Amino acid sequence: MTTTRFAPSPTGYIHVGNLRTALMNYLIARKSGGTFILRIDDTDPERSKEDYVDGIKQDLEWLGLTWDKVERQSLRLDRYAEAADKLRDMGRFYEAFETPTELDLKRKKQLNMGKPPVYDRAALALSDAEKDALRAERGAGVWRFKLDQERINWADGILGDISIDAASVSDPVLIRGDGQVLYTLASVVDDTEMGVTHVVRGSDHVTNTATQIQIIRALGGTVPEFAHHSLLTGPQGESLSKRLGTLSLRDLRAAGVQPMALLSLMARLGSSDPVELRADMAELIEGFDISRFGSAPTKFDEQDLYPLTAHHLQSLPYSDVEAQVTALGVPEHLGLHFWSVARDNITTLHDLEGWWTLFRDGADPVIEDEDREFVAQALEMLPDGPYDGDTWGIWTAAVKEATGRKGRGLFMPLRKALTGQSHGPDMSQVMPLLQVIRAKG
Numbered sequence: 001m002t003t004t005r006f007a008p009s010p011t012g013y014i015h016v017g018n019l020r021t022a023l024m025n026y027l028i029a030r031k032s033g034g035t036f037i038l039r040i041d042d043t044d045p046e047r048s049k050e051d052y053v054d055g056i057k058q059d060l061e062w063l064g065l066t067w068d069k070v071e072r073q074s075l076r077l078d079r080y081a082e083a084a085d086k087l088r089d090m091g092r093f094y095e096a097f098e099t100p101t102e103l104d105l106k107r108k109k110q111l112n113m114g115k116p117p118v119y120d121r122a123a124l125a126l127s128d129a130e131k132d133a134l135r136a137e138r139g140a141g142v143w144r145f146k147l148d149q150e151r152i153n154w155a156d157g158i159l160g161d162i163s164i165d166a167a168s169v170s171d172p173v174l175i176r177g178d179g180q181v182l183y184t185l186a187s188v189v190d191d192t193e194m195g196v197t198h199v200v201r202g203s204d205h206v207t208n209t210a211t212q213i214q215i216i217r218a219l220g221g222t223v224p225e226f227a228h229h230s231l232l233t234g235p236q237g238e239s240l241s242k243r244l245g246t247l248s249l250r251d252l253r254a255a256g257v258q259p260m261a262l263l264s265l266m267a268r269l270g271s272s273d274p275v276e277l278r279a280d281m282a283e284l285i286e287g288f289d290i291s292r293f294g295s296a297p298t299k300f301d302e303q304d305l306y307p308l309t310a311h312h313l314q315s316l317p318y319s320d321v322e323a324q325v326t327a328l329g330v331p332e333h334l335g336l337h338f339w340s341v342a343r344d345n346i347t348t349l350h351d352l353e354g355w356w357t358l359f360r361d362g363a364d365p366v367i368e369d370e371d372r373e374f375v376a377q378a379l380e381m382l383p384d385g386p387y388d389g390d391t392w393g394i395w396t397a398a399v400k401e402a403t404g405r406k407g408r409g410l411f412m413p414l415r416k417a418l419t420g421q422s423h424g425p426d427m428s429q430v431m432p433l434l435q436v437i438r439a440k441g
């Protein structure tokens, strides 16, 4: 039975970067009929905020990424303490007392000597008396996991075969001096106890994975399948890290991006399959294959979301947007027709308002000097509304007859006089929507 999890820290909102992680884990679980856990990584009481927990849930709900279970790390601290005791008993856990400044100095020295800046395990040599003295002087130390200095190998679902020399990695700190359990340990305990079978996360976690594999083995757990997706960059390959704050799901939602547009893009970006707009979640699940993703950084361009959004909107039945349309004040009998006219001429639903304002209040007429007489004559021939689907055809035929104008020279000045624009929906469709024709006076 497949079990995956999305494990955000509630220290911010979901952005396009971590959306990829959420989506991939979700799709793997759903494709195999497994379980998808939303795990809130809130062991840091200072940075974790309840508002972000709520925000993360709202964002996932907006996208339709439903979870089967919510877990919270802050409610599982006893489990982590138990695992820590186990590691201590096994001799795989040791207390270290270096201050950040001392560690920094050590790293600088190592780098100067051309050595990798790996923690030198000086704390392992401390006697009990020395530890007591340090504890008395500096308070409790941090707890580090003693890595076995061997190669750590795994077959990564995206990166392929990975082999990391544990000797090139510092023994990870799993518990801070103030007793706070760090993510590396908490995550391993959870993944093991919750039966997580597949872990997909960003490639910034590759080194974590190496150390976590050893911790899982030490605790007697089963190592899940790992896959690390590449990180997103901007369209030019530039780092997105500073911009991610402005690429939050809530900002995109406010800008009018549609969930299926965002999901369709994210389910394919960075894979060897083309981006295709999917109609619904079932299609998205069906078309997802993690083995198609590559390790190269993935370029993300926010602008790609808008054509997909427009395309998605074109496919929506009126019932899906009725609430938004009526909220604009479109009379009930015109709602369906308004949608069928407007939907091909919008990028986001926000654009509906502009169209309705135009139809309701009429446009400032645009009339070229050379057309002034022609337009005046034509407008005199236009009866008062309301109009229907035949009005435009009958009217322009009569105007053609009376003025001898035809084609573009006939239609364009009339379109511009009525809508103030030189392009837009089919005029015979527009006429029944026009509540006011300002050019008519």
Ligand code: GLU
Residues within 6 Å of the ligand: 007, 008, 009, 041, 183, 187, 200, 201, 205
């Ligand atoms: N809370 C971690 C993060 O957001 C989870 C990483 C993981 O998937 O293990 O980076």
